[in-house]
Amino acid sequence: MAEPTPPRPSLAEPAVRSSDSVRSSPVTPTDATALLVALVGRPNAGKSSLFNRLTGGSARVGNFPGITVDVLEAPLALPSGRAARIVDLPGVYSLVASVDPATDEGIAQRFLDDSAAKAGGAVVVVQVLDATQVALGLRLTRELLARSEPLVVVATQADVLVAEGRVLDAHALASALGVEVVLVNARSPEASSPVLAAIARAASAPARATSFDPDALARAVVRDAAPSPRELHRRGFTARVDALLLHPLLGPVLFLALMTALFAGVFLVTEPVSALLDRAKDALAAAATSLLGKGLLASFVADGIVDGAGTVLTFLPQIVILTVTMELLEASGYLARGAFLLDRVFRIAGLGGRAFVPLLTGHACAIPAIQATRILRDPMERLTTILVIPLMSCAARLPVYGLLIAAFFAGASALARAAIFVTLYFSGIVLGLVAAVVLRRSVLRGRSLPLAMELPAYRAPELRVVFASTLRGAGRFVREVGTTILVAALALWVLLTIPMPGAKADGSPLERSLAAGLGRALEPVTEPLGFDWQINVGLIASFGARELMVGTLGVIHGIEDADEDAAPLAARLKDARSADGTRRYGVRTALSLMAFFVLACQCLSTVAAIRRETRSWRWPLFTLGYTYALAWVAAFVVYRGAGLLGLG
Amino acid sequence: MKINFSSYPMVTLAQPTQLSLSELPAGRSAQVVALELDGDESAWLAAFGLFVGQRLTMVRRALAGGPLHVRAASGGEFALARSLAVRVAVIADR
Numbered sequence: 001m002a003e004p005t006p007p008r009p010s011l012a013e014p015a016v017r018s019s020d021s022v023r024s025s026p027v028t029p030t031d032a033t034a035l036l037v038a039l040v041g042r043p044n045a046g047k048s049s050l051f052n053r054l055t056g057g058s059a060r061v062g063n064f065p066g067i068t069v070d071v072l073e074a075p076l077a078l079p080s081g082r083a084a085r086i087v088d089l090p091g092v093y094s095l096v097a098s099v100d101p102a103t104d105e106g107i108a109q110r111f112l113d114d115s116a117a118k119a120g121g122a123v124v125v126v127q128v129l130d131a132t133q134v135a136l137g138l139r140l141t142r143e144l145l146a147r148s149e150p151l152v153v154v155a156t157q158a159d160v161l162v163a164e165g166r167v168l169d170a171h172a173l174a175s176a177l178g179v180e181v182v183l184v185n186a187r188s189p190e191a192s193s194p195v196l197a198a199i200a201r202a203a204s205a206p207a208r209a210t211s212f213d214p215d216a217l218a219r220a221v222v223r224d225a226a227p228s229p230r231e232l233h234r235r236g237f238t239a240r241v242d243a244l245l246l247h248p249l250l251g252p253v254l255f256l257a258l259m260t261a262l263f264a265g266v267f268l269v270t271e272p273v274s275a276l277l278d279r280a281k282d283a284l285a286a287a288a289t290s291l292l293g294k295g296l297l298a299s300f301v302a303d304g305i306v307d308g309a310g311t312v313l314t315f316l317p318q319i320v321i322l323t324v325t326m327e328l329l330e331a332s333g334y335l336a337r338g339a340f341l342l343d344r345v346f347r348i349a350g351l352g353g354r355a356f357v358p359l360l361t362g363h364a365c366a367i368p369a370i371q372a373t374r375i376l377r378d379p380m381e382r383l384t385t386i387l388v389i390p391l392m393s394c395a396a397r398l399p400v401y402g403l404l405i406a407a408f409f410a411g412a413s414a415l416a417r418a419a420i421f422v423t424l425y426f427s428g429i430v431l432g433l434v435a436a437v438v439l440r441r442s443v444l445r446g447r448s449l450p451l452a453m454e455l456p457a458y459r460a461p462e463l464r465v466v467f468a469s470t471l472r473g474a475g476r477f478v479r480e481v482g483t484t485i486l487v488a489a490l491a492l493w494v495l496l497t498i499p500m501p502g503a504k505a506d507g508s509p510l511e512r513s514l515a516a517g518l519g520r521a522l523e524p525v526t527e528p529l530g531f532d533w534q535i536n537v538g539l540i541a542s543f544g545a546r547e548l549m550v551g552t553l554g555v556i557h558g559i560e561d562a563d564e565d566a567a568p569l570a571a572r573l574k575d576a577r578s579a580d581g582t583r584r585y586g587v588r589t590a591l592s593l594m595a596f597f598v599l600a601c602q603c604l605s606t607v608a609a610i611r612r613e614t615r616s617w618r619w620p621l622f623t624l625g626y627t628y629a630l631a632w633v634a635a636f637v638v639y640r641g642a643g644l645l646g647l648g
Numbered sequence: 649m650k651i652n653f654s655s656y657p658m659v660t661l662a663q664p665t666q667l668s669l670s671e672l673p674a675g676r677s678a679q680v681v682a683l684e685l686d687g688d689e690s691a692w693l694a695a696f697g698l699f700v701g702q703r704l705t706m707v708r709r710a711l712a713g714g715p716l717h718v719r720a721a722s723g724g725e726f727a728l729a730r731s732l733a734v735r736v737a738v739i740a741d742r
Contacts, residue, residue: 042695093695133723136697215701215722239707248711340727344714353715353727450729451715452693457725 034122035084035203037076038112038149041128042140043091044456046156049186050128051088052465054195079193080200087111090374095143105377112147123149124203126195131155131168131183134222138214141177150202151179154195159185163234167223176217187462238333238457245334251341262325263363270317277317281310300493307489307551312482315365315547316474318395322364323473324466326357331461336453343451349433350440352378352451355385359432362392363425367481368473370609378449384439386610387623390601391432393425396546400597403550407570408590420594428598431630443622481545484605488544495540496555510556515540529596529635530589542602549597588642592635600631667740669704670716670733677705678738685735696726704738 041047055074076084089108112125127144129137134155144151155168161183174181180198184191245251285306292298329335335357343353354376362369369389376382393401401424405417412420496510500517510516518540519533526536534556541552550569557572576584601607601623610620672678680702683690693699697720707717707725715727 094691096691133697135722136695136724139695218722242707242717246708246710246717248708336727340710340715340717343727343729344710344712450731451727452696452698452729452732453727454696455717455725455727 035076035078035082036123037084037086037199038123038125039086039088039128040108040112040125040140040144041091042093042130042133042137043454045091045128045130045137046186047091047128048088048465049462050126050154050156050184050191050195051086052462052468053186053189053191054086076199077196078200079197082200082203084199092140094140095147107374112149122203124152124199125149126152126154126199128186129153129155131157131161132164132166134168134173135215135218138212138217142212142214145177145179151177152195152198152202153177153179153181154186154198155181155183156186158183159188169221169223173217173221176212176221234457241458242337242455245337246340251337255338255341259360262322266318266321266325266364269321273317274314277314278310281306281313284310296497299497305486305490309482309486312478312485312547315395315481316477319364319368319477320470320474322361323368323470326361327466327469328461330357331459331466333456333458336455339451339453340455346433347448349436350444350448351381351384351436352376352448354451354453355381358385358389359392359429362389363394365394365396365477365481366390366392366603366606367477367609370606370613373613380440380444380446381448383614383619384436384444386613387439387444387619387626388432388435390603390606390623390627391428391435391599393428393598394546394603396603397424397597399550400542400546401594403553403570403573404590404594406567407573408585408587410570410574424594424598427595431599431634435626435630480609481605484603484608485545485547488541488604489548491544492541492548492552496537496552525632528639529632530585530592530639531596532584535585535589535593539596539602542597544604546597546602586647588639588647591642591647592639595638596631596635598631599627599634601627665740666737668734669706669718669728669736669738670730672704672706672738672740674706674708676740677703678740679703680736680738682737683735684737685732689732693732696720697722697724698726698728698736 039047039051051072051074054076072088074086076086078084089111090105092105092108094105095109095112125144125147127137127141129141137155141151141153153173155170155173158168161168168183170181170183180202182194182198184195245254247254288301288306289298292301326335329338338356339353341353342356346353346355355373357375358369358372360369361372366389369392370386373382373385373389376385401421405420409417409420492515495515495518496513498514499509499512500514515537516533519536522536522540523531523533526532526539531539534553537556538549538553542549553573554569557569557576573585578584607620607624610623611617614620666681667678669678669680680698680700683693683698683700685693690699698704698718703721705719705721707719709716713730715729716733717725718728719725
């Protein structure tokens with residue numbers, strides 16, 4: 001690949017902090033005196049379940065190969081009383097196959113290398129080995145034994161093994177390997193104490209085998225017997241479900257139906273909750289005003305802080321519900337099937353089937369989606385996915401779509417309005433795939449790694465793990481996106497309140513504000529798209545966070561609480577007149593603004609996330625540049641095209 | 649040189665036929681006999697259970713050149729791109 005090398009980002013940033021005892025660790029271990037216990041294992045081996053069991057806390061359990069994107073860390077209580085920390089590394093298939101350091105596998109590899117170098121001997125590696133796939137797990141064991149750290153092998157899924165009528169001779173395996181081997185069911189409370197005891201013993205007495213053949217050893221230590229009828233049924237279950245869900249014709253139809261139901265469900269459930277949160281926000285703002293009077297401080301608290309923070313909260317229900325659904329799909333094993341179904345289509349766009357997971361997540365919020373690209377092993381595909389995620393219609397665009405549809409298409413039937421909505425969504429997806437094709441043939445040329453992906457057996461998700469993971473996701477949204485929205489809302493308050501130096505004394509304070517001055521300065525650029533300075537102020541506001549567009553337009557048009565009820569603002573926009581009495585905005589302005597909103601990356605949090613994942617300013621700036629250029633061109637074409645069609 | 653094929657007797661192949669994994673029909677099983685992959689690819693695929701000597705069953709083949717769904721005898725199922733499967737030589741079971 002002679003083309004520009006993608007930036008070599010990055011060890012995981014500390015994406016999760018301080019939720020009870022669990023926190024995400026900066027990848028390099030910090031405390032040299034405590035014993036560091038690193039959980040290593042193939043994806044789906046039961047690693048995260050064991051982590052939850054040992055720490056009492058919770059980590060994400062994925063049934064999609066390698067989706068654990070955070071390196072979670074927690075204190076560990078060893079029976080010896082020695083201070084210890086445990087980290088749950090992303091799933092790895094191999095430590096010797098070279099990978100992009102930014103992917104999950106790369107993160108795990110680097111973590112082990114760094115901790116070995118820094119912590120001296122104070123590291124114990126715990127390999128979580130799926131007892132139902134011993135031969136495959138032992139390949140990783142062989143790689144781990146070649147390293148210097150003491151090793152403990154925890155064979156999980158003991159319950160499934162029993163159901164299958166098989167027996168694993170843990171003693172024989174332990175003596176063949178020369179390390180502690182513990183057989184447990186990681187979901188059972190009894191799993192902790194034997195594992196902790198083995199870790200404590202291994203820390204002081206490392207001893208190991210030199211070499212072995214994984215397949216021969218697996219045959220020697222696992223005794224097969226006739227599977228129980230229940231097990232036969234279980235095996236048949238995955239095959240029967242797959243026959244339906246992966247059916248060449250039915251499979252894609254069911255997939256599309258499921259995704260449609262998912263999104264419909266997200267909207268149906270979140271709508272009332274968001275409205276409730278919005279009302280609470282307004283009550284709080286009103287309380288602040290009555291407490292602080294009508295001065296500048298009251299305005300700052302009510303319009304700046306409460307409004308900004310409230311905006312964050314109203315998006316939370318959507319994020320939570322989408323996260324729960326994604327977690328359930330992932331833990332059940334269906335996401336891997338989705339990747340299987342979509343791989344052929346995505347190849348056309350130069351992406352792999354697995355890219356659908358981050359792209360789907362992008363419809364809730366780009367920030368977790370960009371982080372979810374770590375499941376992609378191919379650096380080119382990963383970067384391409386990161387660059388097109390901002391084109392997916394995230395939750396923050398919906399209020400703007402809703403406002404414009406209410407204002408300019410109120411006369412249309414419900415079906416027509418729904419069609420506009422769906423068109424906006426699909427134009428984001430289609431243009432995203434087109435952008436991927438173009439990127440893969442220009443700046444990101446290069447060979448793709450072909451698909452090779454585990455298809456795990458279907459299994460019931462562990463609800464408490466899904467719950468804990470959702471809690472972390474919501475926390476991350478509030479922290480990362482929320483801070484940006486809050487800061488942007490405060491900056492906007494300043495821009496709307498402070499007068500432009502040298503502004504004429506006549507007109508409203510708003511017309512004299514810094515924001516209005518900036519909006520007017522942008523008019524030459526936006527005039528061809530049909531945007532005047534008022535819309536430009538809205539665009540400036542939404543550069544920080546799209547969420548702020550509706551509220552800002554409300555302020556400009558003198559409507560309080562436009563966030564809560566867009567109807568008065570919609571009417572105001574529709575009836576706005578220019579100085580000469582002509583209507584200021586028409587249907588074509590609305591269409592143009594929608595086109596702009598679908599495509600422009602108006603979100604500082606996204607820019608920051610791209611910067612973090614690619615470890616360079618080049619790609620976030622590139623994203624800003626190309627999405628704004630694309631948005632301008634699309635808005636121009638739509639505005640002029642609508643004009644040619646005679647739309648007002 | 650001109651060969652008169654009709655003068656040769658019909659032969660039944662004593663050797664089982666070798667084919668690429670991408671050609672294995674759905675429902676058929678086979679044993680891997682050779683891999684035409686670089687070191688990284690081999691290590692990566694071996695971790696899924698695709699290595700010389702492994703027995704595989706073709707569970708299903710996606711439409712239009714899509715991926716293959718393969719079950720490994722040592723446990724586990726995986727999806728594999730056809731571009732990789734063509735470089736895996738197998739001998740199909742009778």
